[in-house]
Amino acid sequence: MAKSKSVLWTIKVDKAFDNAVQKTLSLLGYKSKAELTREAIREFLIRRKLFSLLGGEPSLDISPKLPPKDALTEIQKILSDIPTEKIDEEVNAAREEVAKELLGED
Amino acid sequence: MKSRRISSNTESRVSAILDCNIWIQLLLGKNNLLQQKIIIQKYPLIITSYGIVEILRVLKRFASQWKKNYFDLEEKFWDILNLESIQKEFQAPISESLLNEIKRAPEYRLIAEALNLEIKDVPYIVTAYQFKAILVTTDDRTIISKRQDLNKRLGIIIKSLNEFLEII
Numbered sequence: 644m645a646k647s648k649s650v651l652w653t654i655k656v657d658k659a660f661d662n663a664v665q666k667t668l669s670l671l672g673y674k675s676k677a678e679l680t681r682e683a684i685r686e687f688l689i690r691r692k693l694f695s696l697l698g699g700e701p702s703l704d705i706s707p708k709l710p711p712k713d714a715l716t717e718i719q720k721i722l723s724d725i726p727t728e729k730i731d732e733e734v735n736a737a738r739e740e741v742a743k744e745l746l747g748e749d
Numbered sequence: 750m751k752s753r754r755i756s757s758n759t760e761s762r763v764s765a766i767l768d769c770n771i772w773i774q775l776l777l778g779k780n781n782l783l784q785q786k787i788i789i790q791k792y793p794l795i796i797t798s799y800g801i802v803e804i805l806r807v808l809k810r811f812a813s814q815w816k817k818n819y820f821d822l823e824e825k826f827w828d829i830l831n832l833e834s835i836q837k838e839f840q841a842p843i844s845e846s847l848l849n850e851i852k853r854a855p856e857y858r859l860i861a862e863a864l865n866l867e868i869k870d871v872p873y874i875v876t877a878y879q880f881k882a883i884l885v886t887t888d889d890r891t892i893i894s895k896r897q898d899l900n901k902r903l904g905i906i907i908k909s910l911n912e913f914l915e916i917i
Binding site: 669671672686689707708709712713714715717718719721722723725727730731734738741742745746747 | 769770773774784807811813818821826827830832847
C-alpha cells in the first residue's frame with residue numbers, strides 16, 4: 644500500500660489569535676486556515692532564505708507554463724464575468740489595503 | 750530643480766510604468782489598443798515588487814468575490830510577466846522584496862508629505878524617477894493634477910492612458 648504524501652498538523656492557538664486569523668481569511672480571500680497557514684510558513688522560509696528546503700527560489704524561478712499572449716487570453720476568459728462597474732472599486736480597495744499594510748498609510 | 754531629459758539607453762522607446770488600474774484593464778481585456786501595444790508590439794515596461802503586490806491583491810479580491818481560483822490567476826499573471834519587454838525590478842524573491850519595500854516606508858511617507866501625494870503613489874513616482882520612465886496612470890485626482898510640478902521639480906513625465914497610447 645502506497646504511503647500518503649501528506650501529514651496532518653494540529654496546532655493549538657489562543658482565541659485572540661484564532662480570531663485574527665479568521666478575519667485575515669475573509670480579508671485576503673483564503674478558503675481555509677490550512678491554506679493560509681501553508682502559505683504563511685512558506686513565506687516565512689523564503690524570507691529567511693531557506694529556499695533550498697522548498698526546492699529553490701520560487702518567485703525568481705518564474706517558470707512559464709503558457710506563452711504570455713496565451714496566458715493573457717486565459718486570464719481574460721477567467722475574469723470575463725467581473726462586472727465592469729465593480730472593477731475600479733476593487734482596484735481602489737486593493738491599493739488602499741496594500742498601502743496600509745506595507746507603507747503604513749493611515 | 751533641474752529638469753531631466755527622458756531617454757533610454759539603447760531602445761528608441763522610453764520604458765513605461767503602468768499603474769495598477771491599467772494593468773487590470775490589460776488583464777481584463779478592457780482596452781484593445783493597450784493590449785496591442787503591450788502584448789503584440791511589446792512596448793517596454795518596468796514593474797516593481799510593489800506594483801506586483803497591488804495587482805495580485807486585486808486578483809485575490811476578484812477570486813474571493815467571484816469564486817475564481819486565485820492560484821490559477823496568479824500563475825497566469827506570472828506567465829504574462831515573462832514577456833521579454835517587461836523588466837521586473839526585483840532581485841530577490843517577492844517576499845524579500847516586500848520586506849525592502851516596508852523598510853522604505855518612512856522615506857515613502859516623507860516623499861508623500863513633501864510632494865503632497867498619496868503614499869500609495871510614491872512607489873510609482875520613485876520608480877519613474879529611478880529609471881527615467883514614463884509613468885502612465887489613470888489617477889487624475891492626485892498624480893495627473895500634479896504632473897506639471899513633478900516634471901518641473903523631478904523631471905518625471907506622467908501621462909494619462911489615452912495620452913500614452915497616442916504617443917507610442
